Amino acid sequence: MKLSVRDRPLPGESFAGYLIRLADYNGRRTVNELLGPIGLDEKASLFASHQQAMEHACQLIAPMINYPVESLVNHFQEQFINSWVFNETRKIRSITLSQPRICIQCCVQAEEPFIHNHWALLPVTHCTQHSSVLIDSCPGCNTQLEWTFDIFRTCNACGLDWHDHTTEISNIPFWQQEFETLLQINKNELLDWLDSFCEKVIKSARPLDQYHDAIYSIPAQTTNILALVKQAYDPDQKQMEWPPEGFVKARRLKLQDTINQHIRQDGFALALGIKPVDVTSLVQSNLITPIYNSPVVRDMLFNIRDADRLIKNVKVIDSCPEGYIEVSAESGLLGLYDAKYGQLLSKAVVDGSVYRFVYSNNLNCIYVEKKRLVSHLESLLEESCAGLIPIQRALRILRISRDELTALIKNGTLRLGRHSSTANRIIGSSLWAFINTSHSSLTRRQNRLKSFGIR
Numbered sequence: 442m443k444l445s446v447r448d449r450p451l452p453g454e455s456f457a458g459y460l461i462r463l464a465d466y467n468g469r470r471t472v473n474e475l476l477g478p479i480g481l482d483e484k485a486s487l488f489a490s491h492q493q494a495m496e497h498a499c500q501l502i503a504p505m506i507n508y509p510v511e512s513l514v515n516h517f518q519e520q521f522i523n524s525w526v527f528n529e530t531r532k533i534r535s536i537t538l539s540q541p542r543i544c545i546q547c548c549v550q551a552e553e554p555f556i557h558n559h560w561a562l563l564p565v566t567h568c569t570q571h572s573s574v575l576i577d578s579c580p581g582c583n584t585q586l587e588w589t590f591d592i593f594r595t596c597n598a599c600g601l602d603w604h605d606h607t608t609e610i611s612n613i614p615f616w617q618q619e620f621e622t623l624l625q626i627n628k629n630e631l632l633d634w635l636d637s638f639c640e641k642v643i644k645s646a647r648p649l650d651q652y653h654d655a656i657y658s659i660p661a662q663t664t665n666i667l668a669l670v671k672q673a674y675d676p677d678q679k680q681m682e683w684p685p686e687g688f689v690k691a692r693r694l695k696l697q698d699t700i701n702q703h704i705r706q707d708g709f710a711l712a713l714g715i716k717p718v719d720v721t722s723l724v725q726s727n728l729i730t731p732i733y734n735s736p737v738v739r740d741m742l743f744n745i746r747d748a749d750r751l752i753k754n755v756k757v758i759d760s761c762p763e764g765y766i767e768v769s770a771e772s773g774l775l776g777l778y779d780a781k782y783g784q785l786l787s788k789a790v791v792d793g794s795v796y797r798f799v800y801s802n803n804l805n806c807i808y809v810e811k812k813r814l815v816s817h818l819e820s821l822l823e824e825s826c827a828g829l830i831p832i833q834r835a836l837r838i839l840r841i842s843r844d845e846l847t848a849l850i851k852n853g854t855l856r857l858g859r860h861s862s863t864a865n866r867i868i869g870s871s872l873w874a875f876i877n878t879s880h881s882s883l884t885r886r887q888n889r890l891k892s893f894g895i896r
């Protein structure tokens with residue numbers, strides 16, 4: 442099948458724009474109508490952002506316009522292959538938009554209007570020729586522009602003729618100037634610039650969220666892209682929030698009521714002033730329930746308000762009370778019992794025998810009643826002596842040398858697992874019995890406790 446109008450792509454024309462222009466010239470309304478009959482049933486937005494889709498389409502179109510496939514692919518390839526267009530480690534991996542944007546001046550004034558490929562780049566918000574704002578939705582009815590044949594002339598929702606609209610003219614904004622300058626002179630610096638630009642934009646889309654997922658590209662349904670970029674550089678203004686679809690992970694959409702309060706384990710730990718591993722202890726003791734649980738820590742979701750609630754749950758005081766001791770994750774006392782700070786924190790909070798300093802807004806340091814502290818630590822040690830204990834851990838708990846440990850195993854005081862797979866672990870009950878009966882072990886612990894001012 443040959444097309445009756447076989448226009449070649451114009452210099453700087455975008456691939457999706459070219460398809461829609463070709464459709465228009467040949468009396469088809471959409472790219473689907475143009476390519477459907479030759480077996481391509483894809484949306485134009487796909488051709489705007491995916492190289493393989495472009496190459497595949499070129500193979501089918503080239504014969505229709507009597508043009509070599511290779512020349513056609515070469516013409517558009519540059520829009521897809523540049524390292525700065527797509528970068529795996531960026532917050533927004535591809536800066537190519539799949540939704541159309543146009544300059545109304547270009548559409549109205551050009552003899553042969555077409556869609557420039559750089560209009561699809563996120564940092565480009567204005568037409569360089571006319572200094573006018575690129576629009577992504579109709580200025581009359583706010584409907585998002587679509588890849589349809591009439592995009593060069595009218596809004597396909599309300600029929601507004603672009604001739605009847607006065608476009609907003611302003612200076613090319615600084616972000617676009619910076620982007621275009623770096624594009625010309627320094628590709629390495631451009632990559633850094635884009636990292637920071639994308640990070641700002643992603644935060645701008647969801648200014649009230651606690652953290653921001655990395656995304657492939659700006660969601661196809663996103664409109665008001667100029668406002669999105671503007672807000673990225675002016676976060677103090679009254680903030681607009683874009684819909685979460687496409688900006689946040691699918692699992693978070695199911696919890697939309699609390700979306701602004703979602704936080705990952707690292708952020709949750711930071712809010713509490715503790716280490717991420719200590720959050721795990723709080724979860725295990727049911728003091729905190731993740732709103733989305735997963736064996737992959739990175740995927741777990743918490744509600745930031747649960748951190749506030751937990752902090753408020755701990756009474757405040759202006760100095761360490763009589764009979765109490767200050768404990769933090771660094772306290773040597775914890776090491777003495779091979780306990781984690783989060784474990785002790787959980788026990789102390791449940792027990793209620795705990796304070797925090799009045800001016801501290803987190804739990805990185807607490808005051809625990811000395812008597813309760815020892816019993817908490819002992820019960821933690823007992824809990825950790827359940828099951829089989831790796832040799833290294835036993836050495837840490839007992840604070841003895843490997844030779845001494847070997848001797849204890851030889852004389853039957855400490856017993857090893859019976860199966861070959863457990864023969865390098867100590868049966869916890871024998872360890873616990875030794876801790877509580879061995880004179881040297883008890884004395885060592887007593888002396889350490891004394892050095893901390895306890896007992």
Ligand SMILES: [Zn+2]
Nearest residue numbers: 544547568571
């Ligand atoms: Zn223009």
Ligand SMILES: [Zn+2]
Nearest residue numbers: 579582596599
């Ligand atoms: Zn309209």
